[in-house]
Amino acid sequence: xxxxxxxxxxxxxxxxxxxxxxxxxxxxxxxxxxxxxxxxxxxxxxxxxxxxxxxxxxxxxxxxxxxxxxxxxxxxxxxxxxxxxxxxxxxxxxxxxxxxxxxxxxxxxxxxxxxxxxxxxxxxxxxxxxxxxxxxxxxxxxxxxxxxxxxxxxxxxxxxxxxxxxxxxxxxxxxxxxxxxxxxxxxxxxxxxxxxxxxxxxxxxxxxxxxxxxxxxxxxxxxxxxxxxxxxxxxxxxxxxxxxxxxxx
Ligand code: FPP
Numbered sequence: 113x114x115x116x117x118x119x120x121x122x123x124x125x126x127x128x129x130x131x132x133x134x135x136x137x138x139x140x141x142x143x144x145x146x147x148x149x150x151x152x153x154x155x156x157x158x159x160x161x162x163x164x165x166x167x168x169x170x171x172x173x174x175x176x177x178x179x180x181x182x183x184x185x186x187x188x189x190x191x192x193x194x195x196x197x198x199x200x201x202x203x204x205x206x207x208x209x210x211x212x213x214x215x216x217x218x219x220x221x222x223x224x225x226x227x228x229x230x231x232x233x234x235x236x237x238x239x240x241x242x243x244x245x246x247x248x249x250x251x252x253x254x255x256x257x258x259x260x261x262x263x264x265x266x267x268x269x270x271x272x273x274x275x276x277x278x279x280x281x282x283x284x285x286x287x288x289x290x291x292x293x294x295x296x297x298x299x300x301x302x303x304x305x306x307x308x309x310x311x312x313x314x315x316x317x318x319x320x321x322x323x324x325x326x327x328x329x330x331x332x333x334x335x336x337x338x339x340x341x342x343x344x345x346x347x348x349x350x351x352x353x354x355x356x357x358x359x360x361x
Contacts, residue, residue: 132348133351134177134305137307138183139317141313141335142310142337143158146338147160149335158203162207167341168344170218170341172344173218174341175344178252178253179252181304182255182257184256184257186317187226187260187264189259190259201231212246215242215249216245216249218251218252219251220246220251221246221252221253225255225257227258257319261318262316262319262320265296265322298320306327307324307330309332310335311332313331
């Protein structure tokens with residue numbers, strides 16, 4: 113049986129000698145509460161949250177993180193009101209347009225996971241255009257999870273492997289951790305090193321369940337719109353302090 117690649121290689125020393133996670137993922141939570149605390153509509157929280165996305169991306173670039181994966185819209189978010197969904201998709205359209213220049217300037221490649229085809233035609237086209245235009249950038253890969261759910265991703269991987277086994281392309285016995293990892297939408301990304309959730313909630317909410325197997329988890333009390341470079345760097349310092357053993361000693 114072959115195991116998925118050992119996660120230990122997925123980090124390296126920064127110029128300052130700290131261990132820097134290569135792949136950081138964030139569950140951006142707390143936009144609604146941030147707005148509520150200020151007596152503002154929820155959309156104001158999402159707008160402030162989008163500014164925090166910009167800061168997180170810049171902090172990732174500045175600190176030498178290679179992959180930043182953000183949970184922007186879960187497959188469960190469709191349960192929100194039509195108005196809030198329209199606000200969120202409208203914001204994504206607006207920021208895609210506004211930020212494409214800075215993605216290019218900073219050398220950021222955009223990658224999508226989840227099923228973005230469920231969004232309106234205009235947003236889908238803009239997303240795909242941004243992915244194409246940034247395809248050759250290599251300083252940071254910004255992975256945006258849209259209409260993403262980890263269980264659905266695993267179900268799709270299992271179904272694909274079953275299909276290939278039935279077609280005689282692979283033996284059932286050949287289905288191991290690597291075979292599953294290769295069917296996931298993250299197949300071309302380094303192992304997840306650090307998973308952060310803001311807003312004080314302590315759960316994974318169907319995000320990167322397989323990929324988080326050996327990741328360090330960090331749950332922060334800060335609401336997402338208040339997350340900036342300083343919080344990002346503090347999270348990197350926390351990561352550097354943790355001793356990672358991957359089940360060994
Ligand atoms: C959680 O806050 C956040 C979201 C559901 C969506 C995240 C979206 C953004 C940060 C804005 C747009 C994104 C991009 C990529 C430009 P919540 O509404 O669940 O907060 P609450 O739990 O306090 O109500």
